[in-house]
Amino acid sequence: MPQYFTPEQANAALALIRPLMVRLMRIRDEILGSQPEVWSVIQKGAGNGGSKLAGEMAFRFKEVDDLVHRIQAMGVLIKDLNTGLVDFPAWREGREVYLCWRYGEESVLYWHEIDAGFAGRQPL
Numbered sequence: 001m002p003q004y005f006t007p008e009q010a011n012a013a014l015a016l017i018r019p020l021m022v023r024l025m026r027i028r029d030e031i032l033g034s035q036p037e038v039w040s041v042i043q044k045g046a047g048n049g050g051s052k053l054a055g056e057m058a059f060r061f062k063e064v065d066d067l068v069h070r071i072q073a074m075g076v077l078i079k080d081l082n083t084g085l086v087d088f089p090a091w092r093e094g095r096e097v098y099l100c101w102r103y104g105e106e107s108v109l110y111w112h113e114i115d116a117g118f119a120g121r122q123p124l
Contacts, residue, residue, distance in 0.1 A: 003075030005088040007124055010099045010108040013088070017071055021084050021103050024067045027060050028081060085118060099124075 005013065034057070068078055071086065077098070079085040084103020089096060092111060100110040100121050110121040 002089045004096075005075070005090050005099055007090075007099060007108055010088040010090070010101070013074060013076065014101065014107065016074065017076060017086065017101075020067050020071055021086075024064060024071075024081070025084055025103055027064055027067075031057065031060055031064075079118070 064081075068081075071078055075089065077087040077089070079087055086101050087098035088101070088108065090099045090111065091097070097111050097113055099108050100112055100118065101108045102118075109124055111124055112118070112120040112122060
């Protein structure tokens, strides 16, 4: 059964989520920044057992996986790793909705219907 958040609870949870998202976004940028170099290493390493850079990137991907699982364990749904978009399941006027926060926003200020997504965000 999912955990449901009030706006106040979602904003309080940001104290734990925000630092994890900061790390997640930094690792994402690092991985994307080395993408051309990493791809050539992966191609070459596939035939000779790997390389130091490929091993480092594998470690970074493991960190991403760990961070994602830590956030999800709080009952929060990660919707987009590229923008740092997360949803908090909530109840509004007797129906399930999502409270929505994106990396860089000060607090949870929006909600949307479950099937509306980011484009359907409305102010709380």
